[in-house]
Amino acid sequence: MRKQGLQIAGFATVVAAIQLVTSLTGNVYHLTQLTMSAYYSLVVLGLCILTGYAGQISIGHAGFFAIGGYLSALLTTHDLSAHGGLIVSGLAAMGILTRRPDLYGGDLLTVHPWPACIFAVLTAVAIAFAIGGPVLKLKGHYLAMATLGFGIIVYRIVLGTELVGSADGIYNVPAFPLLPGIVVSGKSSLRVMNYYVAWGFVILGMVFLLNLVRSRVGRALASIHGAEDAAEAMGIPTARYKLKIFVVSAAFAAVSGVLLTHYNGGIGPSESSVMKSVRYLAIVAIGGMANLWGTLLMSLLLNYLSLRGYFGTYDDAVFGGILILIMLFAPDGLLRRQLFEELRAAVFPAGGEKET
């Protein structure tokens, strides 16, 4: 436990250091991409637990991200003033709705971001529960295809539905006041705050996941991945556990979707595309399938580079290429523990003694 505390503290220090460096060098605008990287990392971390520890591949996780993001966006931008009626008045009375000015000087009656967020995440979780059961009974190719199919359905639905903006998506999504004084928003004046908020969420998520992995449940999940029959024979309810971890990973993706949408002020159909799902998977693969820290570091790096445009028009190709290379040559990921052992053994051959 202490070791984990140190790791978290160390990472938090790195996060703070990066922010300070950007302030000092005047590159504060980099914080935007770093903040977005943080939110994308939440999805990746959830996927890492699912794929790496529980061994269930998913190429449709962007779908959960989109469900979270789109629902929150829709609820917080859709004007309910026109709808009279009991439900609307009832919701307004409960304080769920807010009135705010829109771009054109008019008035908007929408759902407040907090209830919208809760609703969005709960919906995503409910959907994960619903499809998780049948999907997780599948194995291998079938499982991959089913998750791919799920992602495609979400993509097609948001692309083809006018209510959520079709190809344009939803924009003018308001800021998300999390707590008094803390707002998730893309405003440049709040850049530093949002950077810390985003990475705060990531650190919180890491704490939860690290706790899980090193616990009795984490052991059970690893055993399911290692030998499902044997795990079942030891009294572990494998189907139920697979479902729960699937739901947890979907929740991570949905929360990420909600927060990033409010940060960006909008969301578009590309967030639920197959390529996005593949990206998440590529990052998990390169970070080391069962390696939370490795995956986090890779996510920070790759997302940042991609968002800053370093990969240019070859963005998708890079992630596709990464996937292939990793799977061909290092299926357990680059940052796996064994690699460190091998390196250490190469440099210090026998029990710590340096070669003279």
Place this chain on the structure above:
Amino acid sequence: MKLLSVRSISKRFGGLKAVDNVSFDVPQGAIKALIGPNGAGKTTLFNLLSGFLRPDRGSVVFDGAEVLGLMPHQIAARGMARTFQQTRLFPKMTVLDNILVGRHLHSRGGFVSCMLHLPFLRKEESRARETCREILEFLGLSGQADEEAVRLPYGQQRIVELGRALACDPRILLLDEPAAGLNIRETVKIGKLISRIRERNVTVLLVEHDMSLVMDISDDIVVLSYGQKIAEDKPASIQQDPEVIQVYLGEGDA
């Protein structure tokens, strides 16, 4: 008292009757063996008893309750643990961790508690580890606790799997060919372990090919051939049973 009662169990795969109307009982505290030539249906029977396969007909009453139709993890929760014919240790996990999985049924802590790392978990974990160390000592593997389980020599792997099943605190232990692939010395060792398991108040039902082991430690033997039970008796009588001899050695052999 009959801990396990198997009645008229049958299972067919397509045209093949893998298990055909088999019935027998296992009294509490006994060591009962299931023998028969290859393909006689022994592992299929185990899969039927432990919930991995659903029988076409029959009933399985364990500790007074019908367990037919239950999921394997539910049957395990009721006190029936099993091992597998080919070792199914969890790769990338140490010996201790493998055995710890066996304590899953007897420890608390769900997803939420674990994510939040609630205080009671620490005590649960140390209790579980304590029990596992005790089991490791019983098995004679204390020194290997932190080795990666799948890297141990095969004989020790089988013992680890035995220990893992033992960690479930079962009332009955189903052992599928515990001596498979073991040399004479290892077989004797496993035989001793199984006898000492009985002393821990665990009933044992084992499938085995190694006749010396079977004759040595079992109270009772059930003989299967082509899915049917052809004999059930004490070891000494089974050895003399002409039908059993014929099934194993063929016709016309003295």
Place this chain on the structure above:
Amino acid sequence: MNLDLFLQYMVAGVTYGTIYGIVAVGFNMIYNATGIINFAQGEFVMLGGMTAVTLGRFLPLPAAILGAVLITMIVGALLEILFIRWLHRPSVLRMIVITIGLSILIREGALHIWGESVRALPYFTGTSVTSIRLGGVYISPQVLWVVGIGAVVVAILAGFFRYTLLGMQMRACAANRDAARLCGISAKNMVTFSFMLSAGIGALGGCIVSPITYVQYDSGVPLAIKGFTVAILGGLGNSLASAGAGMLLGILESLSISVLPAAYKDVISVAILLGILFVRPSGLFGSVEEARLKEF
């Protein structure tokens, strides 16, 4: 909906269904030989169409198609040799991810070669407005080409696998790799060959359907999904059933437009895929035991 409209939908359904069937046949071939589902299957179709259009600039149509098919077959072989051949007992996860990655790379390559523009081969006979009247329905002669060539391909394949030595060797390899090798059949070459054949068939499909459906650098993915759906629907590995299942999916999809907004057309096939996977992964014609045995 009157009879004529219904028949028009049927014709569209059969046309698309043929393509889906062709993609499914490609899936089955590789699956039978290797146990791998080739996620890049749709890209072969796309490559065939796009290459043919480029070749068609300076070659007569039949030569362009032949050229496209040959080039795609080479690509298929290269893919297998470079990325798959030397893997030693790869896990399912690895294979899935590798073929997904390959499909992405091919797609990105196509994007950089041909850009985002939509291409099409000229109609084999007539133009886009020629139509033949069959009963109460107006069909483009291209439809007849599609269905005709599709049927010929299936027939030739069936004959190839049943009556030629090479075909039988491939089947032997698919059924029991080790036994086949003991008979002197080079399993590795059979696998490469199945990739080539699969790529070629896909490419041909891409060529014949492009006048009607147009091809674009990303036409591959939806085709792969639908092809996979059809392959599963017919029972993975069963090519003949794929043909029938292809028709079924094509028609269902086509008819669905009359009740759902067209934007949701792709959702139908994916929903069908999920439905089958959940309810009966062995497909309509496959055996449940066999599906379980072909273990992953």
